[in-house]
Amino acid sequence: MVYDGSGGPPQIADIGIRGDSIAAIGDLGDAQAQRVLEVGGMAVSPGFIDLHTHLDPVMTHSDCESHLRQGVTTSLGGPDGSSPWPFDAYLDSLSNLGVGMNVGYLIGHNTVRRNVMGLDNRAPTPEELEQMKAQVALAMEEGAWGISTGLKYLPGSFSETEEVVALSRVASEAGGIYTSHLREEGLEIFASVQEAITISEQADITVVLTHHKVIGKPMWGKSRETLAMVDSARAKGLDVRIDQYPYNASYTGISVLIPAWARAGGQEAFLQRLADPILRDSIHAGVVFNILNDRGGDDLARIQFARVSWMPELEGKTLKYWCEQQGLEPTLENGADLVLDAQKRGGASCVFFAMDEGDVQQIMQHPYTMIASDGRLVNPGEGHPHPRWYGTFPRVLGKYVREEKRLPLETALYKMTGLPAHTMGLSDRGYLRVGMKADVTVFDPETVADRATFEKPHQYPDGIPYVIVNGHLAVDEGELVPAKNGRVLRKTKP
Ligand SMILES: [Zn+2]
Numbered sequence: 001m002v003y004d005g006s007g008g009p010p011q012i013a014d015i016g017i018r019g020d021s022i023a024a025i026g027d028l029g030d031a032q033a034q035r036v037l038e039v040g041g042m043a044v045s046p047g048f049i050d051l052h053t054h055l056d057p058v059m060t061h062s063d064c065e066s067h068l069r070q071g072v073t074t075s076l077g078g079p080d081g082s083s084p085w086p087f088d089a090y091l092d093s094l095s096n097l098g099v100g101m102n103v104g105y106l107i108g109h110n111t112v113r114r115n116v117m118g119l120d121n122r123a124p125t126p127e128e129l130e131q132m133k134a135q136v137a138l139a140m141e142e143g144a145w146g147i148s149t150g151l152k153y154l155p156g157s158f159s160e161t162e163e164v165v166a167l168s169r170v171a172s173e174a175g176g177i178y179t180s181h182l183r184e185e186g187l188e189i190f191a192s193v194q195e196a197i198t199i200s201e202q203a204d205i206t207v208v209l210t211h212h213k214v215i216g217k218p219m220w221g222k223s224r225e226t227l228a229m230v231d232s233a234r235a236k237g238l239d240v241r242i243d244q245y246p247y248n249a250s251y252t253g254i255s256v257l258i259p260a261w262a263r264a265g266g267q268e269a270f271l272q273r274l275a276d277p278i279l280r281d282s283i284h285a286g287v288v289f290n291i292l293n294d295r296g297g298d299d300l301a302r303i304q305f306a307r308v309s310w311m312p313e314l315e316g317k318t319l320k321y322w323c324e325q326q327g328l329e330p331t332l333e334n335g336a337d338l339v340l341d342a343q344k345r346g347g348a349s350c351v352f353f354a355m356d357e358g359d360v361q362q363i364m365q366h367p368y369t370m371i372a373s374d375g376r377l378v379n380p381g382e383g384h385p386h387p388r389w390y391g392t393f394p395r396v397l398g399k400y401v402r403e404e405k406r407l408p409l410e411t412a413l414y415k416m417t418g419l420p421a422h423t424m425g426l427s428d429r430g431y432l433r434v435g436m437k438a439d440v441t442v443f444d445p446e447t448v449a450d451r452a453t454f455e456k457p458h459q460y461p462d463g464i465p466y467v468i469v470n471g472h473l474a475v476d477e478g479e480l481v482p483a484k485n486g487r488v489l490r491k492t493k494p
Pocket of ligand 1: 080150181211
């Protein structure tokens, strides 16, 4: 069953691949081939395109197994405002090294702001803004697909909207898109969605609300409103889109619970503020507020440690567990003390169970929502990652399509192929059509499933026997082929 990536119904057909491209689709019963894959009963799809990948470990994980095994053949890196720099040199060295899947990059706002202004909590001078614009322009010339922001993170959180508009306009003029990790995803989410829409309007740019979610108990159910905001922006002619990972828990540094002003200037400045009793009180109050209303979900058991370099035995355990282990009552106040303690020791990565499943489903069903992992390349045994690093795409196909019937299969595949290709402006991938690059994923719709869980994340998915990248097998009978047939994709001028 061939799903062409357009969201239309499948057809039964053979696919012929020559070199790196699709040469024929139809009844090819008489054709000769070096190798024939008999995949009767399977679904054949364009390789999945992941618009939000943390590719940072790619130099040491260049086979990209954790992504290929999910059926992903193209990933967009540089999300959340953070990208390689210098851009061109990095892409060159990756190209020389070789990579298992296709990769492209965004230029990160936090990266250029840090280059020019360090971690200063202020607006840029006109000269500094010009320098940032020049760096964005340079990266766009060198093949970036657009710009990303991480307005929740340092130093992006110190920027005003007009700075992001100015930089996004530079990306837009070069044909790029803008993916936004919103400033806030909890109590302030409406203002943050509105900010992204304003940037789309003022910079004349396609905006992707990345890993869209509604965080914190008081906000559960509010995706109805955020999706309505997207709809009305689209009705006005703005191009606003969404990507999402299919889980009701997020993953980031424990520092996300600490007010940004407290960490301005970096770790040293943070420690100094913490040493001042009055400032410490107000930092502590901010953390309590965030546990109550934001990523803490009003319960220390909803915060689970994933990577803790200074106390590995905490990995997989919750903040509630740590509190009790210290002989403390698991109150929000005691939890906040430990959060500050953790940050003092160098921070930790955590899973935050602070989303409502109803919101996850509602966002997924929006016609402009794409599936994206927000996963980081990983090898089995490395720390305690979020299961989305291994399971995002098969989880949608297994849990949300087959088991719960939230989406028709062809719609889910469109959200993984044609729609992200169109969003990026990738013209030769994302669809199974003659002349397109031969990126193909073959899976069994009856068995495809994620196996990674929050408890045991290091598990490859089931039901994806073949993945083809640029005409070469990258996964063969469920096993990785250690050949590097991916390409570094640079956007060319429209
Ligand atoms: Zn993010």
